[in-house]
Amino acid sequence: MTAGHSRDMRVGIVGAGRMGADHIRRIGHDILRARVGAVVDVDRERAEAAAADVGGAPVFGSVTEMLEAQAVDAVILATPGFLHEEDLGRLLAAGVPTLCEKPLTPDAESALRVVQAEVAVGRQLIQVGFMRRFDTGYQQLRQLITSGEHGRLLMLHHQHRNPVPPPGFTDEMIIQDSVVHEFDAIRYFTGEETVDVDVRMGLPSSRAVEGLHDPQLVTVQTSSGILATVEIFVSAQLGYQVHTQASFEAASVRIGESSTLQLTAGGRAGSAVDESFVPRFREAYDREVQRWVDAARRGEIDGPSAWDGYAAAACCEAGVESQRTGARVTVELAETPGLYT
Ligand SMILES: NC(=O)c1ccc[n+]([C@@H]2O[C@H](COP(=O)([O-])OP(=O)(O)OC[C@H]3O[C@@H](n4cnc5c(N)ncnc54)[C@H](O)[C@@H]3O)[C@@H](O)[C@H]2O)c1
Numbered sequence: 001m002t003a004g005h006s007r008d009m010r011v012g013i014v015g016a017g018r019m020g021a022d023h024i025r026r027i028g029h030d031i032l033r034a035r036v037g038a039v040v041d042v043d044r045e046r047a048e049a050a051a052a053d054v055g056g057a058p059v060f061g062s063v064t065e066m067l068e069a070q071a072v073d074a075v076i077l078a079t080p081g082f083l084h085e086e087d088l089g090r091l092l093a094a095g096v097p098t099l100c101e102k103p104l105t106p107d108a109e110s111a112l113r114v115v116q117a118e119v120a121v122g123r124q125l126i127q128v129g130f131m132r133r134f135d136t137g138y139q140q141l142r143q144l145i146t147s148g149e150h151g152r153l154l155m156l157h158h159q160h161r162n163p164v165p166p167p168g169f170t171d172e173m174i175i176q177d178s179v180v181h182e183f184d185a186i187r188y189f190t191g192e193e194t195v196d197v198d199v200r201m202g203l204p205s206s207r208a209v210e211g212l213h214d215p216q217l218v219t220v221q222t223s224s225g226i227l228a229t230v231e232i233f234v235s236a237q238l239g240y241q242v243h244t245q246a247s248f249e250a251a252s253v254r255i256g257e258s259s260t261l262q263l264t265a266g267g268r269a270g271s272a273v274d275e276s277f278v279p280r281f282r283e284a285y286d287r288e289v290q291r292w293v294d295a296a297r298r299g300e301i302d303g304p305s306a307w308d309g310y311a312a313a314a315c316c317e318a319g320v321e322s323q324r325t326g327a328r329v330t331v332e333l334a335e336t337p338g339l340y341t
């Protein structure tokens with residue numbers, strides 16, 4: 001564990017589940033200039049176990065209790081997305097810098113309310129946890145796209161595979177919790193807004209849990225006409241894979257095939273498949289959180305904003321409607337407030 005310093009920023013982690021527990025470990029052991037100031041979870045035992053992993057920290061049952069105790073300087077919000085809006089309202093009102101795990105909220109209307117609440121405060125306090133923007137492969141591909149070195153980018157093809165979905169996962173969450181990453185990535189890579197979304201459901205896997213139509217194919221078009229596809233398959237069994245292939249006028253580029261070395265031995269060649277998002281994006285999470293901590297200490301953010309969270313939520317809303325109607329759905333965006341331009 002890194003030695004805590006009294007001047008370290010006290011970070012409250014809200015939600016000590018899959019993602020929250022990983023952030024608690026990260027803040028407790030790997031991140032400089034920050035320490036775990038509090039752990040909040042409705043499941044007290046889970047919160048206490050996670051706090052004990054980093055040498056102990058005050059535990060609370062709600063954001064309100066944590067704020068009343070003045071226990072933290074900043075917060076990582078890692079509860080399920082449908083719970084984010086209310087706690088973000090409390091954190092904005094208290095002026096607390098917050099790294100909000102994706103999605104900002106599941107739908108465009110609630111995401112816009114969060115944006116409006118932040119605009120009313122008058123400064124950017126919310127960063128959204130689109131950690132892929134901190135992945136080296138993502139950054140290299142974006143750089144290639146903006147340099148124009150291989151001509152214009154024409155198409156992007158994404159594959160997003162999880163071994164199994166978390167309990168209670170629904171068709172809507174396939175879009176709002178999983179494809180939301182690609183909706184943000186497409187904006188990040190192209191610097192353009194998405195104009196429409198089309199979701200098609202083909203042959204479902206017999207391994208998908210009942211009620212889930214898995215896999216699905218999402219196609220989007222950006223404002224200049226770039227087409228992007230996403231194969232989303234959350235019951236893929238084979239491990240965790242997030243790949244992108246980019247087609248340029250004079251080149252094709254692939255990123256994310258593996259986070260491990262390529263081994264050739266005994267007549268076989270290949271690499272290990274990551275078991276989850278934790279090893280696949282470990283470095284990206286570390287960079288994201290370190291940069292967020294350093295920015296929060298300066299009173300700034302250093303990554304995707306609440307507006308980026310809203311823009312992705314607007315794509316999700318179109319995606320969910322396309323799932324329901326089978327039609328290609330136009331993405332409607334509000335006017336960008338001055339705070340984000
Ligand atoms: N960036 C990524 O790659 C990534 C990966 C996984 C999850 N996430 C995001 O992180 C968030 C959490 O997802 P998860 O998979 O860790 O979920 P999870 O269900 O494993 O954990 C959620 C935790 O929140 C707690 N909780 C529920 N209601 C609460 C409340 N009102 N106040 C305090 N605690 C409460 C639960 O008891 C649980 O411990 C989601 O927004 C999810 O989309 C992001």
Ligand SMILES: O[C@H]1[C@H](O)[C@@H](O)[C@H](O)[C@@H](O)[C@H]1O
Nearest residue numbers: 160162177178179181234277
């Ligand atoms: O919440 C998780 C997380 O965001 C992962 O990065 C993504 O691959 C999963 O599909 C999603 O369920």
